[in-house]
Amino acid sequence: MADLERELRALAAAVELPEPPELSARVRAGLGRHEPRPRRRPILAFAVALLAVAIGAAFAVPQSRSALLRLFGLKGVTVLRVDRLPPVGPGPVVFGEKTTLAAAARIVGFRPLLPKLGKPDAVYLERPAYLVLLYGKPVRLRFSELRPGYSPIEKFAKVSQEVRPVTVDGRPGLWIPGNHVVIEFGNQPRLAGSTLLWEHGDLTLRVEGKLTLAQALEIARSVP
Amino acid sequence: MVGRPLADEELVERARRGDESAYEELVRAYQGIAFRTAYLLAGNADDAEEAAQDGFVKAYRALGRFRSGAPFRPWLLAIVANEARNRRRSAGRRERLALRAAADAPSGDAAPSPEAAFLSAERRERLVAGLNRLGERDRLVLSLRYLLELSEEETAAALDCRRGTVKSRLARALERLRVELGEGTGG
Numbered sequence: 001m002a003d004l005e006r007e008l009r010a011l012a013a014a015v016e017l018p019e020p021p022e023l024s025a026r027v028r029a030g031l032g033r034h035e036p037r038p039r040r041r042p043i044l045a046f047a048v049a050l051l052a053v054a055i056g057a058a059f060a061v062p063q064s065r066s067a068l069l070r071l072f073g074l075k076g077v078t079v080l081r082v083d084r085l086p087p088v089g090p091g092p093v094v095f096g097e098k099t100t101l102a103a104a105a106r107i108v109g110f111r112p113l114l115p116k117l118g119k120p121d122a123v124y125l126e127r128p129a130y131l132v133l134l135y136g137k138p139v140r141l142r143f144s145e146l147r148p149g150y151s152p153i154e155k156f157a158k159v160s161q162e163v164r165p166v167t168v169d170g171r172p173g174l175w176i177p178g179n180h181v182v183i184e185f186g187n188q189p190r191l192a193g194s195t196l197l198w199e200h201g202d203l204t205l206r207v208e209g210k211l212t213l214a215q216a217l218e219i220a221r222s223v224p
Numbered sequence: 225m226v227g228r229p230l231a232d233e234e235l236v237e238r239a240r241r242g243d244e245s246a247y248e249e250l251v252r253a254y255q256g257i258a259f260r261t262a263y264l265l266a267g268n269a270d271d272a273e274e275a276a277q278d279g280f281v282k283a284y285r286a287l288g289r290f291r292s293g294a295p296f297r298p299w300l301l302a303i304v305a306n307e308a309r310n311r312r313r314s315a316g317r318r319e320r321l322a323l324r325a326a327a328d329a330p331s332g333d334a335a336p337s338p339e340a341a342f343l344s345a346e347r348r349e350r351l352v353a354g355l356n357r358l359g360e361r362d363r364l365v366l367s368l369r370y371l372l373e374l375s376e377e378e379t380a381a382a383l384d385c386r387r388g389t390v391k392s393r394l395a396r397a398l399e400r401l402r403v404e405l406g407e408g409t410g411g
Contacts, residue, residue: 008370014348016324018269020259023277024251030281031244
């Protein structure tokens with residue numbers, strides 16, 4: 001009897017088990033949203049997805065998989081309302097290739113639209129049709145444009161606040177005030193600031209930064 | 225483990241008063257055993273990770289019900305194990321986790337632990353194969369108690385049964401494993 005038990009104990013060191021993940025940061029983030037004795041319902045959060053493909057992206061993130069609650073739609077944009085945020089990595093906030101406006105225009109096949117914000121400090125392109133203009137050093141504003149219909153473009157964001165439908169010059173848009181999480185093209189999830197998304201002709205445009213709705217709308221209306 | 229109970233007790237008390245850093249220390253101390261327990265119960269690493277994470281959050285919220293002075297680890301493992309079982313159940317998963325013996329460390333690496341060296345590679349393979357042929361219940365109780373080295377109390381907490389039940393399940397499972405290995409007494 002004792003020998004087999006001893007052998008099994010020895011086997012412990014020789015059985016393959018997956019490495020435990022580092023949970024402390026995520027658990028701690030969870031504590032913030034759930035007081036030891038919660039009196040309120042857990043705060044609902046939202047996710048934005050460009051294209052329905054993003055629903056797949058959401059389900060690929062285990063933390064949000066169990067908690068898909070509701071969908072909003074905008075052309076080329078889906079908002080997923082989930083109750084748990086995907087974890088945010090410390091990774092870089094840019095992705096794609098650094099390029100110039102002229103080079104980008106040749107690749108994306110549309111003339112980049114520029115808000116009246118002056119010359120962007122950096123231009124990034126995620127092929128085939130997602131363009132990101134960065135303003136300020138360090139970045140204080142991101143202006144992105146995408147042509148919907150390309151399945152490779154996927155992005156979702158979550159916020160713990162409302163997603164408000166708005167109109168920009170009569171066209172539908174969404175205002176997501178406050179921080180939320182964005183996943184773009186399967187890149188590292190990143191924390192995003194307040195964001196306005198709206199349709200503009202064939203494109204879907206997005207401006208993100210420390211903005212009020214009024215400021216975001218002003219930028220949006222400055223796009224020709 | 226020496227000194228741990230005292231330290232735990234203090235951390236738990238501080239966490240109870242809302243000290244999140246104290247709780248974070250408990251998470252760091254027990255995330256390994258929590259994840260592995262969940263892994264054996266849930267059958268896959270994704271569910272185990274979620275179960276461990278949610279278990280820790282739920283345990284924090286339930287600290288008000290934790291009996292002062294009681295050991296934290298079995299209480300936590302009971303909550304995590306429950307999360308893991310729920311996930312397995314709600315996903316309707318039937319697949320079995322297959323245990324695997326780790327490959328021998330290549331020579332030049334750190335010397336194997338005395339415990340591992342005690343078993344030949346061939347014997348390890350036989351034991352793992354034997355465990356894999358056992359029924360889920362037998363394999364689980366043996367894995368938790370011997371492979372994860374949980375105490376009887378912790379094994380009982382993870383299996384949601386009484387300590388006496390763990391003892392009798394262990395005895396039966398060991399006997400069946402012996403039979404699988406061709407070393408059984410036949411009784």
